[in-house]
Amino acid sequence: MTDPGTSYLFEQITKLSIYLNRWVVQRQFLFVLLAFLCAWFIKTLFWKYARQREEQVRAFSKRAWFQFAIHISQDTINPLIIFLSLNWIRRLFLWQQWNNGLVIFALRTSGVYLLYALIITLAKELTSAKIVSFYQNRLFLPLLLTYFIASFLSLITDLSLLVNVSLFKLFDSAITIGSLLLITFGLYIWFTLVSLLEYIISHTILRYFYEEIGPRQATAILIRYFLITLGIVIIIGSIGLNSTVFAAMTGGLSLGVGFGLREVISNFISGIVLLFEGNLRPGDVITVEGELSQVKVLGVRAAVVEVTKDNSEKIIPNQIFFTESITTHTRSNPLIYRSLLISAHYSCDPSHVINVLLDTADKHPEILADPCPIAFFDCFGESSLDFELKFWLNNPLIGKRVTSELACMVWKAFERENIPIPYPQRDVHIYPTSSTEINTKELDPT
Template sequence: MNLQELLNKEILKTDNFDITIFEIMVVAIIVLITIIIIKVLKFLFKKIEQRNREEAGRRQALFQILKYLIWVLSITLAFEALEIKITLILAGSAALLVGVGLGLQHIFQDILSGVAMLFEGNLKRGDIVEIKDGTIGKVREINLRTSKIETRDNIIMVVPNSRFITENVINWSHINKYTRFSVKVGVAYGSDVELVSKLLYECAKKHKLVVAKPEPFVRFLDFGESSLDFQVFFWSHENFLAENIKSDIRYSINKAFNENHIRIPFPQRDVYVNPHETKK
């Protein structure tokens, strides 16, 4: 058997088409070339991103779309190489495709949402976001169908892109500036409110992750049921560490109050018993 006969040897034979060794080789070459083209494109896009990080989301979206288009073209060429008519496959499985389409409508919605997110640039890798259920995390990846965010517990959450489009999402990093946070505390009635305000201000100001400008400030919130309520406000660039910063400030407040004999009250209830009622 010569080389030509070997290449034309049939591996699979049906009523509609035959598959030979030569056709399998052509398909393998098409797939290999497709992989190489995608890798080259990825390398070029990374080079462009290193030179200019602006509009990185749009470039990522363009790369993802090009990658999918290249694969669609590659699969089409592979079917043509095998002499399989795609139109016949689509016509023969029309009912099945309708059912699959209905089942995959949420996936297509996620893909379209991913394209919109990447092109609009409202959400980028590294942004700190808060989704509807209250989860706060850092965006690690934005893909066409899903995105990955890393929570404060170092857990990776895979979130469908449609949630970022249809639900309210807070992007803490969108304006690339510091964010305001606050800590509430109540002190006992009779405390020196001026001293309380001074201590709260100092506790917030001395934290290394609190920005100097704008300065922290204290608000006398209200005359509570069992306490005088205060709130200290401060700004920080470290949105992802906000809860840790608040915790540090609370430690400082507790220490400062103890050193200055300022008491943090707890709710109390006085119960009066009528002796005449108990006798009944």
């Protein structure tokens, strides 16, 4: 016996096939296609003309209004031409008294697409173009395509009946086309929409409550996971699954997942605590696993750090920051000090050497004047007078480079002031003994 839902679905597919095979419909499709080809042809001619007048265009390119007009035209000229062409085609069909239902549908959807392109272009100009482009591909375009498909199908069939067609049963509950779309496409749209809401809330509302980025990120992440959980519960509830069977299965799965994802849960909780406490923030310079690194991203599961030695990136699980000792160079004070060890000859005046070192440090643009550099006469070495030059920097990432530049400056200053840097010297005295003489005689071939 044939399933009524399957029969209705095949009936609608047959109905669509018959609809598309009608000459009245095919004629409207041809004219709609002509509008698209016309838009493509006019756009191609427009940009070809603009390239031929490149010098004139370049003269205006530095003006803000001209750049704005170019950006608007790039995204809206195609839907604008399609909209205008379809409007003329509609008038032609009315004049010829032809059926124009599909043309009116195409005109309406082209108007929606033109409005969509204009809003997206303005959003790119007024906000972050990168963020708008990201959510345009992930969220806005899929929603627009869904609207077009639903509008087209509504011309042929009743969508409320189509989405209620039963496909199969799960947990003694009928899964319809609408339920399947909610579980797949609906969840995808909801997750992406929640991500956009998290970005908006984090960069607008939460700025008034938290000055530091850490608590702001933590609050936004908690809101995100709350909304995701809420969406999953609502969607599962809306498709009418048997709650008893579903609860039994999820209870068994949660026990196994709890053991299998123990580390993930630990990292998640550690990430939330790190974000709320603010002990670690994006941009902080830390020493982790013996390497100087900078925190780039602090997520709920792991942190992404950039190793300054070779510019590589490491993904560090959040629980590492609670189980191991981490040195931070920018937590409460970004200032760090570095030392440069210098040796001078015994013939030099230590006070003069100290003055030369301080003058040299003052000339480096990245060495701070407050706290000021300090030079010490450290000790009497075996063959030199040893000094230490201590200086302060406001960026831990430039310490090695500044130390190298300062060493070169000190060498030039010593050469200019006739301050010699001694070489290590040792006096070796050999006292011959009877055993040495015997060994020498045995080794002498003569």
